[in-house]
Amino acid sequence: MKLLATALTAILFLAGCDKAANASGYAANSKLKELTNLQELAAEARERNLPIMLTVGAEWCEFCHILREEVLDPMALGGDYDGKVVFMRYLSIDEHQPIPDMNGQPIRKDELARRYKADLTPTVIFIDGQGQKVAANIVGIANIELYTTLIHKHLNQAYEKMGNPLRLDAMPGQ
Structure with a gap:
């Protein structure tokens, strides 16, 4: 009986490790950068007068x-967007390590969202370098x-408000 309990515990542990490895592996393989410091990103957005797109x-x-x-x-991999027409970052609400907010104050990512x-995932947010919503x-x-066409539409709204x-063409690649 003790051997069965030990085997079951090992199986559950390995299954949990595999799930964690798959979850962290996906984010590590993504081309979209994770948001780590909103204050620094906002300063760069203000300097270049570009919106920030948080997914x-x-x-x-x-x-x-x-x-x-x-x-x-694909948008991040092509190199035509991030830092050129928008700052693109991923905001994982699973991470509970605080990051600097717009004013440098620590905030958890789920609180920032x-x-x-x-309130739902996925949600794409468009803000300016002051932290104000611009679309x-x-x-x-x-x-x-x-979806990329929808993003372009919202970015054009953001540019106008800022x-x-x-301006971006409605259909990418035109």
Whole structure:
């Protein structure tokens, strides 16, 4: 009986390790950078007059994985977006280590997401270098094939609100 209990404990432990490895492995393989310091990112956004696009997600969220794999990673990998037309970061609400907020104060990522009304995952938030929302949130995935077009539409709204003359074509690659 003791041998059975030990074997069962080992199996459960290994299953938990495998799940943790898969979760952390996915984020490590993603091309989209994780948000680690909003204060520094905001300063750079102010300097370049570019919006910040925060994608709020979680490891357990299947739709978050789809969005990262099919839309956000290709956008980040191409090098045409991050730091050029927008600052793109992923905001994992699974991580509970505080990061510096807009004012340098420590904040947990799930609290930061709630501050911007991101109650569901995935949610894409658009803010300026002052931390003000400059376009409506995109909540969920209605049509993955048109998601980049939707992001472009929201970025154009952000540029207009920020007084930035930059505009993106509705369809990427045009």
